[in-house]
Amino acid sequence: MLLIEGPRNVGKTFLLKDYKVEKFSSLEYIENKSNDFSWGFTLGKDLMLKYLIKFLPKNTIFDRGFLSTAVYAKLFNRASNNEIDKYLESFIGIDEIKIVYIKGYNPNQRIKDSMDYLNYKDQEKIYDTYIRRFPHINFINNFNEKSVEEFKELLSEHFGL
Numbered sequence: 001m002l003l004i005e006g007p008r009n010v011g012k013t014f015l016l017k018d019y020k021v022e023k024f025s026s027l028e029y030i031e032n033k034s035n036d037f038s039w040g041f042t043l044g045k046d047l048m049l050k051y052l053i054k055f056l057p058k059n060t061i062f063d064r065g066f067l068s069t070a071v072y073a074k075l076f077n078r079a080s081n082n083e084i085d086k087y088l089e090s091f092i093g094i095d096e097i098k099i100v101y102i103k104g105y106n107p108n109q110r111i112k113d114s115m116d117y118l119n120y121k122d123q124e125k126i127y128d129t130y131i132r133r134f135p136h137i138n139f140i141n142n143f144n145e146k147s148v149e150e151f152k153e154l155l156s157e158h159f160g161l
Helices: 036-055 066-075 081-089 120-131 145-159
Strands: 002-005 061-063 098-103 137-140
Touching (some): 002 066, 036 066, 066 081, 066 120, 098 120, 098 145, 137 145
Parallel strands (some): 002 061, 002 098, 098 137
C-alpha cells in the first residue's frame, strides 16, 4: 500500500493523474468537521484498510491515508493528543505501508471544496510532527513538468510503478 500524504493543495492528485489511485473522500458525509462522528468515520476507514492490506495488490496507491486522518483530527479537535498518538502507534512497523510525503507551494489558487480556508503552514506543521514516526520519502512539488517527471521517476525507482 502506497500512501501519498501531504497538506491540501500541494498537488498530490495532480502528480498522480497518470496512475490508478484510490481516494476516499469523507467531505460529502461530514458536515461538522470537529465532531466525534468525523473522527470515528475516518478512523474506521483507515483501520479497515489496515486489516485488509494483505488482500490489496502490492502497489495500490491511496491519495491520503492514516496520517491525514491524524492531522485533521488534530486540526479540528476531533480527538485528544493521547487518542491520536495511540492511533498513530497502531500503524508503526507495518512494512506493507509505504509513504511519500509531498510538500510544495501551489502558485495556482483554486476553489475546491468547503476546506479551502485551511492554512498550509498549520497543516504542514502537524504533518511534519507526525510523519517523523514513520519511514517515508519526501518529495517537493514545484508545480512544473520537471516535478511531474521526477515524481514518476521516484515511483518507478522505489515502488516499481
